[in-house]
Amino acid sequence: MTQSTSKFKVLILCLGLVIQTACTSAFLPGSGPSNSEIIKSQSIPDNIPVLDINAQNIQGLSGGFQNAPDLGLWQRAKPNLKLGAGDVIQISMWEAPPAVLFGSAGVGSSSDSIGISGGILNLPEQIVSSQGYIVVPFVGKVRATGRSLTDIEDTIRGHLSKIANKPQVIARLVQNNHNSISIISDGRSLTLPLTPKGERLIDVLPNVVDIKKIKSTSLLVSRGGNRITVRASDLSRQDLLNFYLYPGDTVRVLQDPYTISVLGASNANTTVPFGDEGLTLAEAIAKTAGLNDYRADPKGVFVFRKNASIDEASSVQAVGQPIIYRLDLTKPDAMAMVQRFTLKDKDILYVSNASGTELQKFLSIIGSITSPVANTKAVTQ
Incomplete structure (x- = not known):
């Protein structure tokens, strides 16, 4: 017996051991559970329920990404803005000639001082206090919060009319910090x-x-x-x-505030972002270049959802709990249903491997082992 023949027999023996191991244990890695494993899991108590998507329940599962918003709270008239703490106000006052109250000629030069000129009194800018007041000379504290500029003008004018000659008042909002x-x-x-x-x-x-x-x-x-x-x-x-x-x-x-994750036997395992217009199952599959022709089981397309709504869970009594949806793409009406089934934020789209995928992997391993051996034997002969 030649040395090459002995090596060949040793390799064949090793190959036999590999085959035995592959047939009796989880020798080959997979990308996730198979279709049959997920279906079997729902018979175990406390496991996540699996709901088949069909023509009878698709109507309740295709109501859109989110419920139509209740616009009653938001459809309100234009707000009637009022002053508040932190707003900055500037007050100007004057009186008709002959000026009785503002007739003196003391003029303040800085913006922080009171300036009186020709019967006009310009007050420095004031911040409405946390208690809601401003201070006006000859008037005192005037409440500003919850009032309009016109209300403040009327209040100041009413006080000045008793001591000034036909006073006029203008209140100006310098800085709007409250509204x-x-x-x-x-x-x-x-x-x-x-x-x-x-x-x-x-x-x-x-x-x-x-x-x-x-x-x-x-x-x-x-x-x-x-x-x-x-x-x-x-x-x-x-x-x-x-x-x-x-x-x-x-x-x-x-x-793009929402995302789904795509895993398993798709052509791209990735995260797919989408917006408030929603994302259908058909669009998600298309965005990941479809199912892998060599690996995917078209009967086992699953959507894992962490929180089932009341409508969704009515068939499985799982309100607020995780739920799994399954779609069989080999059925004639499947294409219509993938266009209507709407995914939600943080859903997981999982495509299971076909039953022959592991066999294909195993055969490729066998081929990688036997091909060099066959080539070696051919050379020795």
């Missing part, structure tokens, strides 16, 4: 003062959004304990969504 909204974008915070004309949601965009990113931008508006998300591209198309902003509102600018 404003906060905008959070790209890790920075901005303040947008509101004016009597009334600012709508679309007025936020020029301050924070590149026009090229409008289609991928959403605005998350918080008011008190309520929130609403509006797609920026919808503001010019739907007037109801372009509502008035109110003091204290917070607007967070989001770029």
